Amino acid sequence: MFERITPELARALIVFAIMLVISLVMVLASSAYLTQVSDEQMAAKRAMRIWQTKIDNSVENNQIIDEFESNFLRLVNQGVVGDEDRLSWFETIQNTARKRNMPLVKYSISTQKSLDAQNIKREFQGINVYKSVMTLDIDMAHEGDLFAILNDLKKADGLFAIDSCDIEKINKDIQIEGNNMKAYCELGWYTFKGSNAGRKDAG
Amino acid sequence: MKRLFYFTGYRLSVMHWRGKTLAGTTSFEPTESGLERFRNYLRETENIPGKFLVDVIEEDFRNERVPHVGAKDRVAVVNRLLDRYYRASHDYSYSEIIGREKEGRKDDIVLLGAMTNPQLIQPWISIIEECDVPLSGIWTLPIVSKGLLKEIRATSGPVLLVSQQVNSNVRQTLFRDGKLISSRQSIINQDQNDISSTGELAAPEVSRTMDYLRAQGLIGTDELVNLHVLASAEQIDSLNTYFVSSDRQKVFIHSIEDLLARLKLRGVKEKFSDGLFAWLCVRQGIAPSHYGKSERFSRYHNRVMAGALYAASLLVLVVGVLMTEVNVSDALEYERSIDLLKQQESNYRSLYSKKFKDFEGVFENAGVMNAAVDLADRIRINGSTSPLDFMISLSQILSQDKERGLHIDKIEWVAVNPDERKGGYRNANFTSADEVRHDAIISGRIEEPEYNYRASVEHIQKVIDYLKASPRVAEVKVLRMPVDLRPDSNFTSQTGAELREKDASVSGMFSLRVIMRAPDRV
Numbered sequence: 202m203f204e205r206i207t208p209e210l211a212r213a214l215i216v217f218a219i220m221l222v223i224s225l226v227m228v229l230a231s232s233a234y235l236t237q238v239s240d241e242q243m244a245a246k247r248a249m250r251i252w253q254t255k256i257d258n259s260v261e262n263n264q265i266i267d268e269f270e271s272n273f274l275r276l277v278n279q280g281v282v283g284d285e286d287r288l289s290w291f292e293t294i295q296n297t298a299r300k301r302n303m304p305l306v307k308y309s310i311s312t313q314k315s316l317d318a319q320n321i322k323r324e325f326q327g328i329n330v331y332k333s334v335m336t337l338d339i340d341m342a343h344e345g346d347l348f349a350i351l352n353d354l355k356k357a358d359g360l361f362a363i364d365s366c367d368i369e370k371i372n373k374d375i376q377i378e379g380n381n382m383k384a385y386c387e388l389g390w391y392t393f394k395g396s397n398a399g400r401k402d403a404g
Numbered sequence: 405m406k407r408l409f410y411f412t413g414y415r416l417s418v419m420h421w422r423g424k425t426l427a428g429t430t431s432f433e434p435t436e437s438g439l440e441r442f443r444n445y446l447r448e449t450e451n452i453p454g455k456f457l458v459d460v461i462e463e464d465f466r467n468e469r470v471p472h473v474g475a476k477d478r479v480a481v482v483n484r485l486l487d488r489y490y491r492a493s494h495d496y497s498y499s500e501i502i503g504r505e506k507e508g509r510k511d512d513i514v515l516l517g518a519m520t521n522p523q524l525i526q527p528w529i530s531i532i533e534e535c536d537v538p539l540s541g542i543w544t545l546p547i548v549s550k551g552l553l554k555e556i557r558a559t560s561g562p563v564l565l566v567s568q569q570v571n572s573n574v575r576q577t578l579f580r581d582g583k584l585i586s587s588r589q590s591i592i593n594q595d596q597n598d599i600s601s602t603g604e605l606a607a608p609e610v611s612r613t614m615d616y617l618r619a620q621g622l623i624g625t626d627e628l629v630n631l632h633v634l635a636s637a638e639q640i641d642s643l644n645t646y647f648v649s650s651d652r653q654k655v656f657i658h659s660i661e662d663l664l665a666r667l668k669l670r671g672v673k674e675k676f677s678d679g680l681f682a683w684l685c686v687r688q689g690i691a692p693s694h695y696g697k698s699e700r701f702s703r704y705h706n707r708v709m710a711g712a713l714y715a716a717s718l719l720v721l722v723v724g725v726l727m728t729e730v731n732v733s734d735a736l737e738y739e740r741s742i743d744l745l746k747q748q749e750s751n752y753r754s755l756y757s758k759k760f761k762d763f764e765g766v767f768e769n770a771g772v773m774n775a776a777v778d779l780a781d782r783i784r785i786n787g788s789t790s791p792l793d794f795m796i797s798l799s800q801i802l803s804q805d806k807e808r809g810l811h812i813d814k815i816e817w818v819a820v821n822p823d824e825r826k827g828g829y830r831n832a833n834f835t836s837a838d839e840v841r842h843d844a845i846i847s848g849r850i851e852e853p854e855y856n857y858r859a860s861v862e863h864i865q866k867v868i869d870y871l872k873a874s875p876r877v878a879e880v881k882v883l884r885m886p887v888d889l890r891p892d893s894n895f896t897s898q899t900g901a902e903l904r905e906k907d908a909s910v911s912g913m914f915s916l917r918v919i920m921r922a923p924d925r926v
Contacts, residue, residue, distance in 0.1 A: 205702045207536075213710035213717070220717035224724025231731035238738040245745035252752035259760035262770035273773040276780050321835050325779045327772045330835060348792050360780055362787030362819070362834040368795075369814040386791070389834065391783055393776050 276393070280358035285313065285333060285392045293357040294337075297350045304380050306350070307338040313392070333390040335361070340380045344368060347384045354388070361388045406686050407454035409528065409539075410678065412570045413461055416442065416528050417678075418454075421686050426671035426679060439527055446535035453538040453704050456529070457685045458695070459545035459569050459678075461589040462521040464490075467622065469511040472504065482514055490518035496695040498544065502583040515584055517544065519695060529700075538704035541693025543685050545569070546577045546587035551684040553582055555666065556658050558632050562623050566610055567634040569678040571596050574606045576613045578622060585622050588613060599675070602635070603642030614653070632656045634663070634677045779835060786832065789840040789922045791817045797920060798846070801874045807863055809851035809912075816845040820919075829919070841878065842920035850886055850912030860886035860912035868916065876920050884915035 206214075273282070280286040287310060298306040316330040339347060347368065354361060366386035405427070410417040414434060420427040432442040466489070470481045482499045490497045497518035505511050519525070525542075532539055549567070553559050559582040567575050571594055577587040590609035594602060610631070617623045631653045635643050640657060647655045661674045672679030693701060760767070794817055802810065819832035820843040832840045850860040864886060871880045 205699070205706070207703055207706040207710075210706040210710045210713070213713035217713045217717040217720070220721045220724075224720045224727075227724050227728040228731070231728040231735070235731040235735045235738070238735040238742070242738040242742050242745065245742045245749070249745045249749040249752065252749055252756060256752055256756055256760065259756070259763070259767055262767035263763075265770040265774045266766065269770075269773045269777045272777040276776055281780055282776055316835065320833050322837065325775045325835065327775050328779060330779070344795065351790070351792060360783055360787075362783055362832075363790045364832065365816075365818040366791040367814070367816045368791065370812075391780075391834070393779065 276360075278358075279360070281360045281391065282393045285331070285390060286358040287333075289358040290335065290354065290390070293353050294350060297353045301346055301349055303339065303341055303346050305340040308335060310335045310390075329394045331392045331394065333392070334364070335388045335390060337384065337386045337388065339384045339386075341382050341384065343381060344384075347382075347386070351386075359390050359392070361390045363388050405450075405452055407452050408682050408686050409454050409456045409532070410682050410685075411456065411458045411460065411525055411528065412678070413459070413524065413573070414570075418442075418445070419679075419682050419686075421683065424667070424669050424683070426669070426683075434527065439531060442528065443531050443535065446531065446537055451535075451537060453540050453707060454532070455540050455685055455688075456525070456532075456542040457545060457548065457682060458519060458525060458542060459575065459589075459681070460519065460521075460524060461573065461591070462519060462524065463517065463544060463546070463587070463589075464520050465515060465517040465546065465584065465586050465588075467502075467585060468514045468516055469505065470514050472510055472512050478512065482516075485514070485516060486518070489516060490520070493518050493520055493522045495697050496522040496542070498547070498694045500584075502585070517547070517587075517694075519544070522695075533700075533703075536703065538707040539701055540704040541691075541701055542695040543688070543691075544694045545575065545681050545685075547584055547694055548685045548688075549575075549577055549681055550579065550582065550584060551687075552663075552680065553579060555663060556632050556656070558630055558656070561630060562627060563630045563632055564610070564614065564617075565632050565634070566606065567677045567681075568602065568606075568639075569676050569681065571599070571676075574602075574609055576610055578617055580622075586617060586620075588616075599636070600638050601642050602639040603644070603646035606643075607646035610647070626652060629653045630656065632658060634658050634660055634680070636660050636675050638675075782837070783834045785924065786819075786834040786836075786840040786922070788924070789819050789832070789842055791815070793923055794842040794844055794920060797874075797876050797923075798844075798918075801870050801877070802867065804870045805863075805867055807866075809863065810848065810867060811851065812846060812848040814845075814847040816847075818843045839922050841922060842918070844920070845883065845915060845917050847884075847913075847915045850914065857887040864912070864914045871916070871918060876923075877918060878921050879917075879919040881917040882914075883917055884913060886912040886914055 276282045280289065290310070291308070294306060294308050297303075311334045313331045313333045316332055318326070321328075321330055337347075337350065339350065341347060347366075351363070364387045366384060368382065368384045370382050372381045406421045408419040408421065410419055415431050415438070416434070417429055417431045419429050430445060432438045432445070468485055470478065470485070473481065478501075486494055486497045486499060497516065499517070500515045501512050502515045503513040505513065529539075549565060552565070553563065558565070558579070561581065562585075563579040565575075565577045565579065567577075569575060572591055573589045574592055575587065575589050578585045590606075590613065592602070592605040592609060594605055614623070614629065618625055618627075623629055629652065631647065633643055633647055633655065635657055637659065640659065643657050647657065649655045660677050660680060663677075663680060664672050664674060667680075667683070669679065669683055672683070698705075795815070798812075802812075819834075819840050820829035821832050821836060821838040821840060822828075823830045829841070829843055834840065850863045868880055868882065871877050
């Protein structure tokens with residue numbers, strides 16, 4: 202086969218090979234240059250975006266602070282954020298019992314526990330939520346006494362929700378005073394503290 | 405510029421064509437000096453590729469029938485036929501399937517052709533090879549002349565094309581429906597300087613050819629043949645006299661001058677039709693050679709490939725340059741973009757330092773503040789599901805009951821979330837977006853005198869109906885009825901005068917489980 206290749210064809214093959222090599226070298230060199238410059242451009246873009254994002258986040262955070270600052274400070278003042286104010290709760294119960302002349306109000310509060318992070322939605326991951334369970338064991342003349350205590354506790358420093366409550370009539374013939382009813386309720390007092398991880402997320 | 409070597413059986417003419425113009429013709433005699441002149445001519449002129457056209461008396465064409473078989477077998481069959489008929493000139497043979505029989509085995513009809521004395525062109529071919537001239541092929545005039553049929557509108561039926569390329573010969577080629585069937589050359593004794601008596605000399609030869617073709621069965625005995633004669637102005641009168649149409653032939657005489665004008669060929673002599681056929685051969689593009697092994701034309705193929713490679717080299721270079729240019733332009737664009745981005749980054753950095761740097765610590769808490777306020781709101785909203793809300797709602801529902809005697813003695817209340825995965829309910833998570841519902845077991849009694857079970861059952865059923873009708877109530881489940889009348893339950897009671905004096909309040913005990921929706925979910 203090769204013996205039939207004329208010098209003319211051989212020359213053409215050599216020229217083609219040289220052109221191919223020259224073209225490849227040019228294209229590869231320019232591609233390498235392009236890749237390098239492209240990487241530099243990406244790096245510059247990333248650096249620029251970091252600062253752009255920082256400014257955007259700062260503006261956004263500023264807006265958040267404007268919008269939520271007063272509400273947040275209210276939570277701080279109410280003892281929802283920070284340390285819980287158990288004394289305030291006890292005083293509220295004592296005052297209500299005295300004011301309404303309630304026969305017997307037993308109350309207790311368990312140790313504060315952190316809520317399982319898995320039960321807290323992602324949007325609140327920046328906050329550590331603590332819960333203290335309060336039990337109320339009340340002998341009362343009528344259900345209004347229970348509601349008075351619960352309503353007064355709402356005004357105390359803190360945030361609570363009632364988990365359960367058993368209310369039972371112990372005297373079928375209702376008397377004006379005395380132990381007609383008793384109630385046993387469990388309340389959860391919630392307190393928030395910021396977590397480092399959350400701050401990073403939020404930042 | 406295209407070059408054609410035109411061999412007429414004795415001398416060789418070399419024609420140079422520039423487009424449709426015959427730029428020049430040189431003839432060489434088959435003598436020692438003629439061959440030497442030819443050699444010198446080739447060495448001294450530009451080495452451009454050439455085609456070789458033969459128009460010799462020593463050519464034979466025949467039709468053969470071969471079985472209609474696959475392509476590979478057909479090649480073998482045809483090769484055997486070529487060996488049989490043209491063993492000495494196998495390299496200068498030609499074959500083409502020109503049709504198929506319509507009846508019987510429906511065999512293929514094959515045209516076989518060959519130069520019976522290839523030694524005639526050998527000296528010329530040898531010199532061409534010696535001078536490294538790229539020869540693209542060897543073509544035979546009868547087959548090339550097929551290209552003229554369209555011009556003279558003779559593409560259908562039996563056509564006998566009569567032409568004269570040299571003074572002493574008349575070429576008669578038979579076509580049927582545009583396909584070559586047979587061709588032969590006859591010698592006529594014509595004066596070189598006076599060709600006005602061609603008709604008289606050619607007519608008997610054509611008549612003999614017609615008789616031969618009819619005898620061979622290539623034309624039907626009484627079939628009308630279209631006789632197309634190419635003639636110069638000098639020949640037309642004599643041809644008109646001796647070629648007359650009859651019931652077996654219809655004569656068409658075409659002026660070579662007119663044909664050359666119609667084909668816009670310039671510089672071509674009008675005396676004979678050699679120039680016409682030479683151009684038909686030259687204008688062929690990549691048509692395969694009629695004669696000769698492909699190895700003979702390898703120099704030409706090499707040159708074509710070399711040309712293609714030069715074109716490809718140029719293309720590769722152009723593409724390479726373009727791609728490089730695009731890459732470099734893009735890179736320069738990126739460079740400019742980098743400068744702008746760095747400038748922008750610097751601006752942002754400066755802006756941040758001026759306006760926000762000092763507040764970084766404050767901003768860190770912004771997300772937490774937002775989340776804390778939202779979470780507190782959520783606990784407050786969920787916390788509105790309370791025993792107070794439940795008892796107020798229950799009281800409103802039961803106020804519809806106008807009958808006396810219904811007493812609620814105990815409520816066991818729990819805040820729950822619907823458990824969509826497992827079904828049922830689980831203890832409430834007040835931080836969740838899920839609805840917090842009331843789940844309460846209400847225990848009480850219906851006071852009816854004398855153990856009136858029917859009245860008790862009807863009364864409690866009415867209460868259940870009131871509960872179910874409320875939009876706040878999601879479910880009501882009876883845990884205990886004053887009387888359990890289900891067939892699969894046990895029931896024990898007592899009656900008598902003594903009992904009537906006792907308290908009847910224990911007679912209608914009931915217990916219901918009520919699931920109530922959150923206040924904001926109705």
